[in-house]
Amino acid sequence: MYDFDADIADCARSIEVALDRYVTIEMLAGPGLPSDRLVAAMRHGSLNGGKRLRPLLVRQAAAVFGVRPEQALQAGMAVEVLHCYSLVHDDLPAMDNDDMRRGRPTVHKAYDDATAILAGDSLLTLAFALLASPDCHADPAVRIALVAELASGSGVGGMVGGQMRDIEGETSILDGEDISQMQAMKTGALIRASVRMGAILGGADARAMSALTYYSEAAGRAFQLADDILDVTASPETMGKATGKDAAAGKQTLVRQLGIDGAREHLAQTVNDALIGLRTFGPKADGLRATARYFGARKS
Amino acid sequence: MYDFDADIADCARSIEVALDRYVTIEMLAGPGLPSDRLVAAMRHGSLNGGKRLRPLLVRQAAAVFGVRPEQALQAGMAVEVLHCYSLVHDDLPAMDNDDMRRGRPTVHKAYDDATAILAGDSLLTLAFALLASPDCHADPAVRIALVAELASGSGVGGMVGGQMRDIEGETSILDGEDISQMQAMKTGALIRASVRMGAILGGADARAMSALTYYSEAAGRAFQLADDILDVTASPETMGKATGKDAAAGKQTLVRQLGIDGAREHLAQTVNDALIGLRTFGPKADGLRATARYFGARKS
Numbered sequence: 001m002y003d004f005d006a007d008i009a010d011c012a013r014s015i016e017v018a019l020d021r022y023v024t025i026e027m028l029a030g031p032g033l034p035s036d037r038l039v040a041a042m043r044h045g046s047l048n049g050g051k052r053l054r055p056l057l058v059r060q061a062a063a064v065f066g067v068r069p070e071q072a073l074q075a076g077m078a079v080e081v082l083h084c085y086s087l088v089h090d091d092l093p094a095m096d097n098d099d100m101r102r103g104r105p106t107v108h109k110a111y112d113d114a115t116a117i118l119a120g121d122s123l124l125t126l127a128f129a130l131l132a133s134p135d136c137h138a139d140p141a142v143r144i145a146l147v148a149e150l151a152s153g154s155g156v157g158g159m160v161g162g163q164m165r166d167i168e169g170e171t172s173i174l175d176g177e178d179i180s181q182m183q184a185m186k187t188g189a190l191i192r193a194s195v196r197m198g199a200i201l202g203g204a205d206a207r208a209m210s211a212l213t214y215y216s217e218a219a220g221r222a223f224q225l226a227d228d229i230l231d232v233t234a235s236p237e238t239m240g241k242a243t244g245k246d247a248a249a250g251k252q253t254l255v256r257q258l259g260i261d262g263a264r265e266h267l268a269q270t271v272n273d274a275l276i277g278l279r280t281f282g283p284k285a286d287g288l289r290a291t292a293r294y295f296g297a298r299k300s
Numbered sequence: 301m302y303d304f305d306a307d308i309a310d311c312a313r314s315i316e317v318a319l320d321r322y323v324t325i326e327m328l329a330g331p332g333l334p335s336d337r338l339v340a341a342m343r344h345g346s347l348n349g350g351k352r353l354r355p356l357l358v359r360q361a362a363a364v365f366g367v368r369p370e371q372a373l374q375a376g377m378a379v380e381v382l383h384c385y386s387l388v389h390d391d392l393p394a395m396d397n398d399d400m401r402r403g404r405p406t407v408h409k410a411y412d413d414a415t416a417i418l419a420g421d422s423l424l425t426l427a428f429a430l431l432a433s434p435d436c437h438a439d440p441a442v443r444i445a446l447v448a449e450l451a452s453g454s455g456v457g458g459m460v461g462g463q464m465r466d467i468e469g470e471t472s473i474l475d476g477e478d479i480s481q482m483q484a485m486k487t488g489a490l491i492r493a494s495v496r497m498g499a500i501l502g503g504a505d506a507r508a509m510s511a512l513t514y515y516s517e518a519a520g521r522a523f524q525l526a527d528d529i530l531d532v533t534a535s536p537e538t539m540g541k542a543t544g545k546d547a548a549a550g551k552q553t554l555v556r557q558l559g560i561d562g563a564r565e566h567l568a569q570t571v572n573d574a575l576i577g578l579r580t581f582g583p584k585a586d587g588l589r590a591t592a593r594y595f596g597a598r599k600s
Contacts, residue, residue: 030457031492032485038456038464089421094394094413113394117417118464121389121424122456128428129451132444140441147447148432155425156338157330164338164418185332192331 002286004294011059011076012052014069018077019046028126037111041119042126045107046084053291054079054194057219060287061198061212072201075137075146078130079194082154085123086190088116090163096245103240137201145200153193162186176257180221187227188220195219195288215277215288222270222295228253229263230298238300271296302586304594311359311376312352314369318377319346328426337411341419342426345407346384353591354379354494357519360587361498361512372501374436375446378427379494382454385423386490388416390463396545403540437501445500453493462486470549476557480521487527488520495519495588515577519592522570526598528553529563538600571596
């Protein structure tokens with residue numbers, strides 16, 4: 001019997017241990033030795049007790065093909081440090097200007113803006129170094145496919161492009177379709193990449209990749225919708241960061257368009273849509289199923 | 301007969317044409333479409349008529365093994381957009397706070413700080429996307445080796461780590477050894493990676509890689525030493541950016557330690573050192589030889 005609570009806890013613990021071991025001066029040495037302060041800022045931005053949902057999706061998608069969790073760990077680390085870099089940069093004063101993240105000062109508050117910019121750049125670069133290492137997978141063709149997938153999902157046609165559209169949306173009127181597109185890039189693209197990277201590790205054929213991509217896009221919409229609902233309904237204490245920010249920033253969200261009840265109904269439909277993408281897979285996809293349901297019932 | 305002037309001009313032109321074709325909304329589409337403004341900022345930060353010295357080193361190192369220039373173009377583009385990202389972020393107000401670069405407003409002046417941060421992030425991510433594409437090289441093992449090399453040279457143990465040490469150096473006393481180490485990372489690591497990436501494209505064996513690495517490290521020192529000398533001796537008009545900045549920022553450089561004449565003598569020795577690294581190679585290394593001499597005689 002698949003146990004979601006055990007799976008998410010084990011994944012978060014293994015990522016925390018692996019990052020604690022990897023994000024060190026010794027492990028990050030290249031042609032030169034990293035500065036103490038920069039590595040400390042990278043650790044501040046990545047060793048933070050997050051839920052590690054993206055590595056969870058990598059290993060759950062890999063599990064569909066019988067890949068063991070430890071074989072998906074390094075690819076999961078890569079997606080996670082990439083996610084962490086995006087938070088470090090998004091929190092900067094020139095961007096969202098957030099002081100707190102997961103109940104702690106953000107990197108630029110704990111250090112300074114220049115250090116936060118460089119720590120983000122370092123985490124982004126580290127993501128690709130992790131994928132390029134033979135520790136990630138023995139087959140170079142698999143590793144380079146992971147690089148291509150992560151770069152596509154996180155770049156200007158994905159996550160970063162979505163962040164830009166989000167900023168642009170603060171000063172223009174977006175309709176429901178615009179908002180969906182922006183969110184599909186800002187949050188959805190990296191969730192999509194996580195699932196597809198797990199599928200790449202598992203050697204998915206075109207049909208399986210297509211089904212898992214369908215799942216990942218619906219799961220990403222569910223995750224973002226839950227986030228928008230929590231921004232309205234949850235307390236800052238529960239979330240470990242400021243809430244009510246979207247309304248304050250004049251940001252357009254589907255919650256503003258549909259109302260809370262309408263948004264909750266839409267969320268339930270979206271979770272079902274994600275599950276439909278998994279219908280051809282057996283019990284090995286129970287992890288992905290549980291995560292979609294978890295997105296539908298998020299409390300933080 | 302090798303013609304350096306023709307080589308550097310042809311390389312710069314081919315990079316400009318390739319970037320002009322590649323850094324567009326159509327080519328950069330991922331799961332979503334990039335925003336017009338972000339792509340425009342990426343173009344501002346990359347299509348700027350630079351000398352494209354790093355792609356030149358990639359193709360010259362590849363030429364040692366008989367690789368044709370067009371086969372080294374995509375890897376050269378990757379190194380160049382990575383270099384461009386580092387300039388966009390270094391110019392930010394939180395970092396070096398530069399208003400002008402190559403005679404034009406820097407990206408954050410032409411757009412805004414948030415756009416410049418995201419344009420830099422996008423160019424960094426694009427570098428790895430370019431290496432991951434089959435257009436770069438047919439063999440996945442070669443492509444993933446290029447990713448590993450670029451990530452190592454540009455990350456926290458290389459270029460970004462050097463930038464951090466440089467910032468830290470403004471508020472502490474560095475001795476000659478500290479300065480050399482910082483510069484070896486900040487500027488040297490990406491020059492080293494460029495040469496080694498050319499060698500990877502050429503299928504260099506361990507002995508050739510070692511010789512070219514020796515060359516690349518001396519060439520990097522020569523390049524930086526010339527930069528430090530020009531910061532003291534050249535006009536802002538010649539350089540297309542502010543000069544005299546190192547002294548104004550209280551930055552430690554070898555020029556301050558050795559004096560102008562001492563620094564020029566040291567530069568000549570360093571160029572000779574680079575040439576020694578090439579002594580086992582025949583005329584196919586004439587490109588690399590000419591570039592080392594060019595670093596020794598830079599006027600801008």
